[in-house]
Amino acid sequence: MKLSVLSKKLWCVRKQLILLLTPLLFLPLLFTLPEKEGKCLYVVVLMAMFWCTEALPLAVTAMLPICLFPTLGILSSKTLCPQYFLETNFLFLSGLVLASSIEEWGLHRRIALKVLSIVGVKPAWLILGMMATSSFLSMWLSNTATTAMMLPIANAILESLFGDLETLKQKCKSREDPDSDGINGQCTVKLHPLPSEPMEKQILSTERMDATEQTDRRTAEEIRSEAEYQMNVWKGFLICIPYSSSIGGTATLTGTAPNLIFIGQLKSYFPDCDVINFGSWFAFAFPLMVVFLFLGWLWISYLYGGLNTRLCFKRYDQRAQAEARARALIEEDYRKLGPINFAEGAISFFFVLFAVMLFTRDPKFVTGWSVFFKKGYVSDAVTGVVIVSILFFFPSQKPSLRWWFDPQASNTPYVPLLSWKKAQDSIPWNIILLLGGGFAMAKACEESGLAAWIGGHLQPLAEVPPAAAVMLITAFLATFTEFASNTATIIIFLPVIAELANRVSVNPLYFMIPATVGCSYAFMLPVSTPPNSIAFASGHLMVKDMVKTGFVMNILGILSVALAMNTWGVAMFNLNTYPEWAHGGNNTDVHLSSVASLNEALKEVAEIATQLQSSLIRLENFQKLTELQRDLIGIENLTAPGREFIREGCLYKLTKKGLQQRMFFLFSDMLLYTSKGVTATNQFKVHGQLPLHGMIVEESENEWSVPHCFTIYSAQRTIVVAASSKVEMGKWIEDLNLAIDAAKNEKSSIFLDVGDHSNLFTSSPAISPELPPRYLLGQTQRPNTITHVCWYRNQNLSLTDYLRVNQNQLSGYLLRKFKNSNGWQKLWVVFTNFCLFFYKTHQDDFPLASLPLLGYTVSTPEDSDSIHKDYVFKLQFKSHVYFFRAESEYTFERWMEVIKSAASTTGRIILLIPKEGGGLVEMNGK
Template identity: 30%
Template sequence: MKFKAAGLVLGLALFLAVLFIPTPASFMTAAAQALGTPPPATTISAAQLAGSMQAVLAVLALMVVWWLTEAVPLPATALLPAVLLPLLKVTGLQGHAVYEFSPKNALQNYANPVIYLFLGGFLIAGAMQKWKLDRRFTLWFLTRGNVAGRAGSILFGMMAVTALLSMWISNTAAAALMLPLGIGVLSLVDAQPGNSRFGTALMLGIAWAASIGGVGTIIGTPPNGIALGVLNATFAHDPSYQRITFLDWMKFGVPLVLLLLPIAWAVLMRLHPPEIGRLPGGKARLQAERVALGPLSRGEKGTIAIFALAVILWVTNPFWPALLPDAALQRIAWVDEYLIGLVCGTLLFFIPVSLREGRFLLDWSDTRFVDWGTLILFGGGIALSDAMFKTGLAAWIATSFVALLGTPSTIVLTFAVVCFIAMLTEVTSNTAVTTMMVPVVVSIALRTGANPVTVAVATAISASMAFMLPVATPPNALVFGTGYVRLRDMVRSGLVLDALGCVVTMFIIFVVASRLLGVLSL
């Protein structure tokens, strides 16, 4: 509590200090360079632009401190750009035109299409949770073959299911769903909290798999969407910018999951070898739970149909120009993955399960499954990034970085970013880390000649490499709370996987995504 109070005071003090100090000469120089020589016929002077840079830096300092200390809830901090940018009369440049951060202009960042892609994903995931479809799938998978026969195989099976679920529902929801099943398995072998290597491995496996699986799709975890939102907003007027589609992300996200998940399993089996071989009655218990669910309900069938429709449309969307006739293509030319997610999520409210009872696949009360705070975080991050780029603050930060450290190549810069973000995300929210860092690394990449898209994607992926501390992610905190995982075990095992995760991230980005698939550029 004292830490949060200190963060509250420190954030406000930094905000006021940065806001009211004399404008640095480097800001005036950067503003003059942004306006050009001679300056265009605009209604903004170098002094005004430098003042706006200073105001945005003050807002950035306040938000960073409050995000790192969680002095106030993260989504509440994310609302600050909508309030402070208009109040401080922040003004920037869009091309050579003056851009004022009026309430309308500041708030439009909170309606970025990426936010509605995640809203659609949250609604689909909510329907899966409402109708227990996620639990049915989990039990079905774990009762296949000999998955539930041996300790090692059930560990891998639980991790695989958690990762697969986490690609489509939130990491926290996936871990929360799997946790009771994992504890039930441990009860079969009388594994005691704090005294079972199998218990430690199984709990850590669930938490790790939830984080790893989130990398697989754009909607798997918020950092993915934040990175894309910042990129799309930053390069909205750049004709050479090629937007990463849902399928593009899966081309490197899924291989990363397929590679890192077995590595995580091997680390657990090596550091925490199960003290048991076979699980007595493990498969029978899981089968009994599956039978108790009964046949597929109408709600489950409808949810499966909408989920399948969304996935098919997301995956095939890039191929529509080659598959559809020109007449049909012209009618749906404006349909992209963002609209697909929103349409499929909205349909859930209109497909009836029982007209007599007035029940639908989703009712408005079911929107409790939607992580509204994360959606606000998206908007706040994009608004802050927009202000940093349009005022020239991001360019100033990048210039300062280059003056100190030179101009590293894309590979060197990406490796430094991956390692730094992986460490930083251990002690603060991965969503907040991505929101703070993506605008900075994109600007540094532009200044050094590195590929900004590659560096931004690396930032998002490495934000999910948080395996070492309970505070790093909600899944880590959940499994730590069971008592089966001691802190030293989580730190020791997580440190190993953090290092391996950084190596795998670099391999996926520079070998798979860049050289083999051509999704990202060096």
């Protein structure tokens, strides 16, 4: 097979080869770099190659992060997918919808023709008018739509000025026109003044003639030279439109995709940065656009004959007639549009309203209208969606009250300014996906640490002066975007540039803004931007024309950006200082200042937390005292000021009948003991009260021959009690001695006689009505009395135990199933005070039931349970079995953790019960 044939076949399958070989070629990145950074860089390089070569459609490549980043363990799909429709995408979508309404009613054509009629029809001024109109429309419409709309207008004007383009081309090919009717070196030239009505005319001589066809008798060389000049002007017209469209798109945030990517990534990397919004960007970028547009006009007009004295100052009669025909064409086309109708007026009003609202939302130098709403809630996307929503129902014809009372009037439905079908057809959904892919890639670069890793390797650039770095960044991206789409270019490089700015402690805006603007300055190749491609596709431009013009345009653009950044950009964005919102770690002064501020803030938070913790402990103590006040008979004012709950539990009191179980309650001023069982009213009856003042506690195992026994001496009586274990006895003696020592320091002690129910103290503080009903569970309601009275009092618990358990309070929806039931019931479950409370919904104040967890074990279902669901845990006590199913893995793990933690707080409980022979036996209790 010949080499030429093989090369042709390879060229036919080049995209498939790129898709196959690129992943293999860059596979070493996964093994030579740190794990996460290497994987992320691998995906970024793949996407960059696919974008540059268009081996896959741009939109398809933009969706690759959804499958690559999660499978490589870089980011979860839940984090990635929302990146494809951020607030920035809605702002872009709003601009596109508004632009489609402008195109629907021809308002853009009216604006273009009006501007051209104002600037005049001399080629130099027409080029200026074309550039001004294209740049203005491109601020609001897409660059591609602006170019596609302006090129036919330019062609019509040029044909009225210079005649048919093909005739001009033929005259430029040879020294003498073979088709002309020559007489002694003189010839006749055919011109078509209007594209719609072509007619044969001769170029007029310097003398005015009345005949409709005149012959300009000049040499063939003069005619060829004039034709070349006219062809140059034609090229200047065609090339200025895509260039000015690209320049104009930089003036507004919605003008071009790189601007939107910049604002989206700026908010992602620096959430505290509120410097850039629609108004501030316009205030910076619009003057830059004007400066660059003027310089570009001078260059294009000079290069293509628009500013030489021959055109601007030396007047030929034939040119005067051509200009008159062009002016007549513009006026005729504008006259055909007729007066401004109601729809055009309405679109103009909403267009101006859209711009004004974007400018005035938060202009920084004055108070914007966003202050009337909650801070941080209203953005430019809100403005855009509000305006475009109106377009879908606002009538396109002027409403009339007479229509309601005229039976003869037609009953056709009114037509809105914009239909969804028109909007849907005109929106480039591939660009929206491309924006989303850029945001997803930026998020992955940030989360994986790739941007920081690359920024670290760019540290040597810290030696470059920032002003020179701005020019280098702009030049590099303007060059790179000649071969790749500007959207893909800014997506790839902006995260790296942001990290570089942080590394060298330069205001990130000082590097990111030139990078963003530079990505739109692609002028040298037809494939650089869609507007360039449209102009080149007309067939009247050559690649060398674009390279020659675009090279100087790139230089002018770089110089313009450098001028803007170092003059009004510095004043507007304070670019000479490193801002606090950037959080740079390499600026020692800023870092030390931030550390000092953080230490001060940490001290304040610690003080507040300490005060809050003591308040919460007092609140928990008050809640416990209120609960006991309801559970105990024979004592009042238990919630007296100054009293603190310390411990409660079951001890065995030595009586004449032997050891009997009693419930003991230790407070900061007294010790109460009650009967073991509850009364008919589900309460405990107090049998005795011992004041702590003057109390003595001693171990007395040897004296009474009872294990774990100790004696309590008080002023009124002496009692002997036994604990269930050595550890439990030690805890009781320790807490009693601490409470006795604390009571000695009190100026007065509180003592209430069991039989005295008189109010010796101030009434207990009222329960705050602001506390939620669920916090007052057990105080203002008693849905399940056994929960509060007896279940956990078979064990010894101190206030510390309660505080530890209350730290693990939890609530949420669970699905409950009994052992022998078939269905699952969805309930709102609250876990507090060692108990599960079941509510029908989270809004209910009173529970349906409660489940004390004393003795229950928590585990996952076994095969014999026949539970084939995920996230299920089992609670079991003897034959009582309950199954609970969580809605997610996280909530399942959280419930298991909290319930197990609460269970470990109580620990293994050992109960002592009387033996038939009068002794004691230990047994494991639950």
